[in-house]
Amino acid sequence: MSGNYTTGISGLDVLLGELEPGSVMILTGPPKVGKSVLAMEFMYRGLQNQTPCLFIAAEYGYSDLQRNAMTFNWFLQSFSDDLHVIDLPTRLAGGRPRIQVT
């Protein structure tokens, strides 16, 4: 990958400027303040720009991720080629991910 890129989240890009590939950011805060929403939007805006995303879901499974995204009218199904999900909790609950993901 060449060049820097942005999060695609309006307002946040103004604050952060361009991100350097290879950098890692930690997003922290109390429960229910929007950490997962921000993470999801980061993923979604990337997908819209053909940037693939590896999403490691530890708190909720893939079907929940899809559902949560849908409440913002972000439809992940259309990006299944670029979205790679490691779904940790679904097996814990004895379920099987509904869609095979890479």
Place this chain on the structure above:
Amino acid sequence: MIVRISSGIRGFDDLFGGMGSLPENTVTLLYGPPKVGKSLFSYAFAAGGADSQEPCLYISADYGIADLKRNMEVLNMNPEVLIENELLYVIDAASSISGSAAEEGNTYLPSSVHNPTDIMVKVGVATRNITRRYTMFRSVLDSLTTLMAFNDEMLVVRVLTAYMMRIKDAGGTALVTYTEGSADQKVETMLKAVVNNIIHLDGSRLTVEAMVGTGRLTASYTIDEEGITLQP
């Protein structure tokens, strides 16, 4: 588009414009100090579902089946009829302590607060029974606090995660109760992090601290012989 189901708690749906309140297929944490109405809220939630032919899977860790029925009868609910009509399914995790659990059946599954793995197995059995007949259902887990008294707190957080996935995968909407301050602060924060919505009761005020698709909401409430009523 967020579909909200009717809560069954008088006045609560009005906070959201009257067309339902709790987002369908999500899990709500209901917490607050002891004896502020968490179980009453849960009974009304179960009754509200039954009113529209939507069954409730009630996991009772605080009260055995006899107590649970008595508590519901006080609120003019008819648990016997609900159980008979498969509108109330009970996983009784409390009676086994006193050794007085009733016969296992389709709608009554004895388990034990000592054995969260068994509770989860029974949740699996019950959700299969329910989804065979219904497409929509609700569930109550009352309470996390009692499970924590008998088990490692982090194990209970893991059980909650598994419970949430099970219920959501089966298409259900759940309410879990927890007594404020009864667990380690770190555990309490984790409970709040894993659920979708948070409602706090303090004895006179109900506060929606977090909920899918809405901001913070608050209203005062009273408790009488018919249960909880929110004031407009």
